[in-house]
Amino acid sequence: MRTHTNDRLKGTLDLLVLKTLASQGRMHGYAITLRIEEISESVLHLEEGSLYPALHRMTQAGWLRSEWGVSESNRRARYYTITAAGRKQLGEETREWSQLTAAVARVLSLA
């Protein structure tokens, strides 16, 4: 089975990260990677490095808040949490995504 790289997922990365953080609470970047892989049963395979520009961009946009904390392995790590604005954004993107997938599904079933 082919795995999808994030090239095909442009624009959906934000959605995945926001959704993950909305359901899981406070996480560091590596944990977000693991969670997305786990939930998608390794279908969605991230190029892990590309996660970080997205995290920083969303932090600047006010959707995420970042702070330094101590990891399970007792090391300093940067943790991210979703903000109220991030939740709004998540709602927005979820709706768009559902509309898009619904539309694509209709096209596939009827065309």
Added chain:
Amino acid sequence: MSWFNRFSNLFRRGRVDVELDEELQFHLDARTRDNLNAGMNAEAAKHDARKRFGNATLAKERAHEMNIVVSIETIGRDLRYALRSLRKSPGFTMVALLTLALGVGANTAVFSLINGLLLRPLPVPRAEQLVLLRSIEGADDPEDYFFCTPFFRGLENRHEVFSDVYAYNGDTLLVKGDSGNENVPGMLVSGQFFQAMETAPLLGRYLTPQDDQPGGSPTGLAVVISEDFWNNRFNRAPDVVGRTMVIANTPFTVVGVMPKRFIGPDPTQRPEIYAPLSADPIIDAPRNHIDDGIHAWWIIVGARIKPGISMEQVNAELRTVSSPILHEAGAADARFIAEKEKNHFHFGAEPGSKGYTYARFLFRKPLVAMFAMCGGILLLACLNLASLLMARGVARNHELATRLALGATRRRVIQQLFTESMTIAVLGTVAGLAAAPMVTRTLTALTENGRTEMRLDTSLDLHVFLFAALIALVSSVLIGLVPALQATAGNLNDHIKEGQQARPAFERRKLLPRALMATEVAVALTLVIGAGLLATSLLRLFRSGAGFDPKGLVNIAFKMDKQQLQGDALMRLYRQLGDGLSHQPGVKGVSFEFIVPLSGLGWNGRYSTPAGGTRLMFMNAVGPDYFSTMRIPLYLGREFSWNDSSASGLKIILNQTAANQFFPGQIAVGQSITNPREKLTYQVVGVVADTKYRRLQTPAPAAAYVPIQQDEQPKPSLTAVIRTDGQEAPLAAAARVLAARLAPSIPAPIMSTEDDVMNRSVSTERMMALLSLFFAGCALLVTAIGLYGTLAYATARRTTEIGIRMALGARRTGVVAMVFRENVLIAAVGTGAGLIAAILASRALASFLYETSPKDPSVIVCSVAVLAFVASAASVLPALRAARINPMRALRNE
């Protein structure tokens, strides 16, 4: 993240870098550890972690950009958005920029004048060490800084606290040029003057104590010239040092050139020649201020204090030397010493870093008053913009609410709105700053108004720059913050639901804009009342008249003190000049006078009255036909004639007030008057109407006239007064030709019109009235725009409501009244507050007012009427537009 954080990221890239590295390394290490736990060997675990991570450098670079570039992009986006939305409403933008530019421009301009006149130190090294010395006695006259020569010479070599003590006198020097003698602005300076100024000459040397001796140093009389004079007169000749100049018919050697940045000790003068103080008997001949000793108070004295000496020490030292110097200077005059001692005479010092200029006493109060008016205009501009932005914000509620709903944080929206008002503020400030030098020039022209000798450095310096920056900052906060906070406050859903719908008539949210507009009306009314008072006062001043007819009266001043003729021979020359002038086209009459009325100059004398005692009268020496030329009515007796010569017995003409004082109830003509000091008796030959003497603002004093032929001065410099109904300019040329033919050694005569003299005598009042009228006009315009703009926006928002009202049967007149009422309340409250403010503020104007009370009811009533008219005009347009609303269309819009 705030702008500040984003910008600060630019400067602490190092720390951000380290943190980013740490974050990425954590990821790689965590993956490697998991791989190891899954059973990979160390090498493979690391390799896999790197492979999964992808291009680490790229990830880092990208993440980094997010922290910096994104933020700059945001600002750029806000700015572009701001500019776009400003472009979309060009009317609003124009008004916003113009009002703000006006406020900022006017403030900066007035401030740079204040800076030039009151704040800027002299451009010499360590100006803070300079002090001004004064001789203080009795009821101290704060404007009197003059010294007599003996006092100064007594102080000159006291070096206990001073490193240098100097004196100077701004003077006009008669310099021989290629085309005869010319007047050049110059200065007489004492020996230590240049040492105290600590400014090196551009060429040659400066004057030293050796030059400040009668007859000059052993090498002769020396002068130092300014760089400007070197340019204009010597064409920057490198060998100028050592050349000879003829000043007051005496050769002086140029020993040095001072650089352009050195302007001398008076910030309003630009001397072109510095000559030694001891050369006064030559330069001011036939006057001799030095031999006049304790009777000539003519020099300003300053000093440079030694480093580390305090003002207290300086004043203590001056007190101890006061008495010895007084006794030495007045040794020959016991009465002088007794009088000074009775008045507790002593020397004192005050900080002198800014130099001494009389203009400061003239213009300090008007400038401060003007500054207050400009501040009012700026406040008005800001209030106006805040109101308009707020009204626009209300109109944009839907847009903002939508953006908030789409996830924009409140801070983000405020930031965006603030960018918009900042853009306005910065653009307006820049426009204002660009206009400021022009405004300053206009203001300087107004204040100088013919005082060509007054020059002020009003160029931009750090003070002005800081001031402008402060203004920009304060105005952008004033303009931007309140509307931005207000526009984003309140319940989101309400805003979205509201849309264009009808809404309740009264809302608390409307209170703030109303308060702002009412304040605006109040400020505008205050300015209008102030302007009304000043203008009324000026009008009354002009209407009060001078007692003679200034229209068509031309003055031509002849300077005769350095030529050969004197006494009767000089009078014959004047007679020839007068005859020559009277044959010019359009000339109706010619006479001569010593003092030009309203020029601020004066001469007075004490005369015995028949009832015993003495009375002070202002004096003038005038020629034949003077009163008919001036159109001063002759009540009794006759005018002077050329027959009233020095041999024919002393004659005098009194004005009405003087005649009443000296000979109450009697016929003055034929009586005689004695000057007890000179022991001279004059026969009264005429009585004329009163005229104002020194200034238009002061009522006509008692005055007397003597014939020019009987004046005691040997070489009086008289002014020809010419009554003409023709052109004035050809008279100046004719006078120059006449003078060149009849008296080739005198400098070119100087022409002025009596109208100019009169305007100059009221220049402060005129400037204040003109400016305040201008500002009041601007204030009315700005307020009208504000009232119109806010009401127009508010009404536009009520289109649906009004539509419903009309659909339900409201009449158009009722709609007009309803909309109009909105502003009536604002205008009424503002007017009330404005009246109180104006009455409080106008007290400050009292000293500028002539025969006008600061509470002059007619001015106040007129001002309120004007404001009411403007407010009504501004409010009636939106009201009429509301009445034209088509109910069907308005409802269909929902």
